Amino acid sequence: MSAYAERPWLDLYPPGTPAGIVPVHGTLLEMFRASVERAPGTEAIRYFDGVLTLADLDAASDALAVALAGHGFLPGDRLAVYVQNNPAFVVGLIAAWKAGGSAVAVNPMNKAREVTYLLADSGATALLCLDELYESVARDVIASGGTNVGTVVTCSPLDWQTRDDPRLFPDPDATRATGRPAGTLDLLTLVREYAGRTPEPHTPAPDDVAVLTYTSGTTGVPKGAMNTHAGMVFNTCTYREWMGLTPDDSVLGVAPLFHITGLVGHLTLALLLPCPLVLAHRFDPGVVLDALREHRPTFTVGAITVFISLSAAPGAASEDFSSLRVVYSGGAPVAPAVIARIREVTGLYIHNCYGLTETNSPSHAVPLHTEAPVDPATGALSVGVPVFDTVVRILDDGGEEVPVGETGEIATYGPQVVPGYWGRPEATAESLPGGELRTGDVGFMDEQGWFYLVDRKKDMINAAGYKVWPREVEDVLYGHPAVREAAVVGVPDEYRGETVKAFVSLKDPDHRQPAPGTGTGPGGATDTDGEREPVTEAGLIAYCRERMAAYKYPRSVVFLDELPKTSTGKILRRELRPDTR
Known part of the structure; x- marks a missing residue:
């Protein structure tokens, strides 16, 4: 039996947590009707x-x-x-x-x-x-x-x-x-x-499609993931049981409801508990901060960029976030430095989770009240462990399992995985052979059963034959105190084939320009008079060069006021790549 089938991650579950769950309701409509019958006067939406x-x-x-x-x-x-x-x-x-x-x-x-x-x-x-x-x-x-x-x-x-x-x-x-x-x-x-x-x-019926949610189309035209009633009910229950939520909680809706995180981690979760769902039309940091102050929600899950924006909003203080007792982030890898920085401002520890449209939100999550480890070799923060009834394997390019600790494609099998794509049997057969989702994400599992997300397969940079994963370079950039957001892509290079280019937004854009009487130390630091030195391209490159192998550090850095993002808050690397890629 393979190490993955033995599910070593179960030892990381909190004591008394079952390996699997059995939802009471077969469909979302049955679930909703049961909540209405049980508590019709419960506030369902605060808008x-x-x-x-x-x-x-x-x-x-x-x-x-x-x-x-x-x-x-x-x-x-x-x-x-x-x-x-x-x-x-x-x-x-x-x-x-x-x-x-x-x-x-x-x-x-x-x-x-x-x-x-x-x-x-x-x-x-x-x-x-x-x-x-x-x-x-x-x-x-x-x-x-x-x-x-x-x-x-x-x-x-x-x-x-x-x-x-x-x-x-x-x-x-x-x-x-x-x-x-x-x-x-x-x-x-x-x-x-x-x-x-x-x-x-x-x-x-449980196997009927409840919602068609479309993939982003990064590897072709968007495909309609067939999110069934049974799959959505299962992961709705996963949120409730994994995060320890009850009808006394309330959900802050920071993720778009059209996205699988908002659909399951906000909407159907609030209907299941049942409890209030706080909505605010669209994400505006000041508006959401006021909603936090007014409605005092206790749970949310969203992209890490949401929490970066909220913690940086004018007037934000730790008291504003004090009602939140459970907070998760998913959708993209998170740098350990970002988690620490947000914690300093808000007092919140943000638990990691990971999943796709095709997994009805989480397939992995950090157990509640547990802090995710950081892999010492790569500096990656773990995305957690497989949730209830879920088996995850790491596969090589031939579809064979790789040994524990080695990198390969993440493949997920469980009751939350969709049966296929709407009207696309060929794409279903390719991405879901035997019902196991080939995610297109690259990662590895350590000996304890913690999983780490390295990057998307398609985003790997080949620099003179060396593999460079953008996320690792981004994690180093996030460690710089002046950097707010970072994205790294590969660009053509006559000598190396491809080389590394970084795009950065700063917490204070004014620090791009040299200040009178100051120098330009590595990346922009604090000088002897306590004044912050300007952040320059050369400085950030030097900062990275000191912290990673020579083939990895960026050869150029571009400063932007804002990095391009999806409506869910995920940074869009593809919009930063040159047309020639």
Whole structure:
């Protein structure tokens, strides 16, 4: 038997923690209905000054389900949801299930070309859309005739609240005066018109698709991961049991709800417990900081860039974060120096977790109240251990297991892994042979069973025959006290084939320029008079050269005010690569 099949990581579970769990509910709809029956008055959503209880959600989703059916939505159909972190997202998701269908999660940052592709590929017949996104994007997409969408329901980000925060809604009066876009149905109007009516009963099967979530398309066109009811219920329960959450908790929704982390680690988790989900339309550090102060949530999970932004927000103090008793970060490797820096400001220890769209959020997580080890050879912070009922192997390029401690592709098998990609049997066979997900991520397992993420296979830099993993260089850069964010890519080099280039944003951009009367020590440090020296390209290169092998350190550094990111907060290396790559 292989070392992976023996699951050495189970010894790292807290005492009394089972190796596996069995969810009580087979589907998300069954789970939601059980929560409504048990605690209908529980606050389900807090949206600025607005509150929706579970009973409110149940009634609103009933009404929308009946309205959708009345406008031609059939069992098995798909409702595309193209909104921000608004109550409408939750209502739309549940309504799609009640109407016998599924949902398609659409990134609200997507433009016409991307939206056209997602609607056509998914075969969605109905669309729930923010009015502003309909006017700017979806109207022309629908008019083009390239989709099956026949019903459009629009909603406003001002729905279900009255505060109209000017940081997010600078002209609410104009927004309200505009009214419903022509040719669409208004969500709140439908909720009122169909109030008290219940849809025809539909009972999804555990293996039915609950949500189609699309991969980022970094290795080709985006693919629709078929997130089933059973897979999403399992990892919803994983969050509850692994993080020790109860109905006394509340969830801060910092991850986008269209993303698998927001879907499972925020939305369905809050419905399961049940407990309040705090939403704030979209991520703005000042707005979210105020939500922390007002609503005092106890749990959240999000990209590390979220916590970097919150800890650096003007006026942020440790007291602002004191209600949070459990915090996890996933989506990208995290440098140990960043964890330490955030802890200094907030008092929080951020636990690592790791997963993909295809694993319904976590496949690995650091056990609660345990600090992740740092690999002494690479400086990588562990992403944790496989969660309940999950077996993870490290494979070589031929698909064979590598010895413990050696690097290879991470392959994951468990009840949270999706059965495949929508309408793409070839891609399913390639990425999910035998139901085991070949993640495309490179990592290793140590003898104790801790897993470490090295990088994406496609991001490896080949410098004169030497492998350079960008994450290792980024971790060194994050150790510099002036660096806020860092991304490393490979660029063509006549002599080495490829060489290392770094892109950096600074905590204080003014430190890029030489200050009068100061020198330029390695990377920018504190001079003898207590003044910080300027941060220069040469200084950062020297800082890295002192800390890593000669073939690894960056040969050039570019300073940017902001690094490009996905809407989930993950830094986009691909946008920093030259077109010739």
